[in-house]
Amino acid sequence: MRNISQRLQKIDSMVSTHYQSIWDCCCDHGLLGLTLLKRQTADTVHFVDIVPSLTTHLESLLQKHFSADDYIQAWQVHCIDVAKLPLVIQDKQLVIIAGVGGELLISFIESIITNFQQNSLVPPTSEIEFIVCPVHYNYPVRQTLIAHNFILLDECIVTENKRCYEIIHVKKQFGASADIDNPLNKISPTGDKMWDLSIKSHQQYLAKTIGHYKRMLLAAKDNEKQTINRIIEQYSSLTT
Template identity: 50%
Template sequence: MKLSQRLAAISQQINQHYQDIWDCCCDHGLLGADLVKRNSADCVHFVDSVPQICLQLEQQLQRYLPYSSSSLTAPWQVHCQDVAQLKLSENDNQLVIIAGVGGELCIQLLKGILVHNHTVDFELIICPVHYQYELRQFLLSNRFGLIDEQLIEENQRYYEILHLSTTANSPISQIGDAMWDLSKPEHKAYLNKTIAHYRRMDGKMTHPALRAYETLQEKNLLDNS
């Protein structure tokens, strides 16, 4: 099956060879299968906590991406487990991918991964469905630095793709920096939609994200006035 625009954008972020790639919450495994076919890693690990998903995925992989049992290293493995309990290899060149789940769940999963791998450096590609501001705050305060970020639109929904590393020195912006191109209508639409969301939120205290996004909007208006 052809990759969606979102998954294709994530795949394009992967332009080097890794020893291990961990495709977490992998669902149908389309992204991981693409990475196996591209020989992007010595081993692509498919990780999901739903037994039925893992069983069906393993059957599909054995059918379409078979490998000899005599191989010294398998090009893929399926792991039925909680991503928060993931134990990465001590090898260099580890990439963890978490995509297609909410930002709150991303934070819970990453808390577990960091606890179980506190001595391991790794790269992370993350693409949350929502709760991006709070997720960025968590990432900023937990070892991660920015490699790249991208904003894409797919089926009238917007996705922030962050490529990070525990060894990168560039700080993570709380609302994004490199991903914005406000000359593009879809970027303006996403910014306006995000501001409207925070303005609708209940409570006596203004959400700190609102002022940050409004400042970005005001700067863009001034730059184009």
């Protein structure tokens, strides 16, 4: 089996407690899920992808290497749309979505929590954790998490192949008032605890992000300029 990338290594390290279920979504070759399975981080690791050839190959791999008694009940493979993720009601479960665009990630998150909320058996103490790592569109992803009252658990920046990625670990509580007013739980639209501007790659990533929105501003319609200016100001304030 192949070595996992720096992004997947970091996500793996952020899974520091045991879950009843971990859902590795858009799992591709399943490298992250396989790593989590070997570490026995969950009662069941679910491998989810919509491409049949990938899930068929992955199931064969799992049957070959993880068919012993210790593992046979510890994994499942699902060839489905992530938006239709068949979450069950459990005390502690984690959904991981990495390597997709921000727009698609937003639609996945909103579909997952909407479908879960529609289950009439959801108890008032239910919660779902997410670890997400969009390939772009980070600001709108964060705005979506804020709008749905997610709680921040952790976040970081990972540099891979000269490109920076944001990894965000959050929790969504259902039927109970989340402690979102606690400053430690708040999600910043530009990120907060992940930045270390003594690191050159973080400096470069911030400058690149500000430059991106400045270019957007040049092509923006009049009714869009105020919003983009506000985003530029928010990112620029990180340097002060």
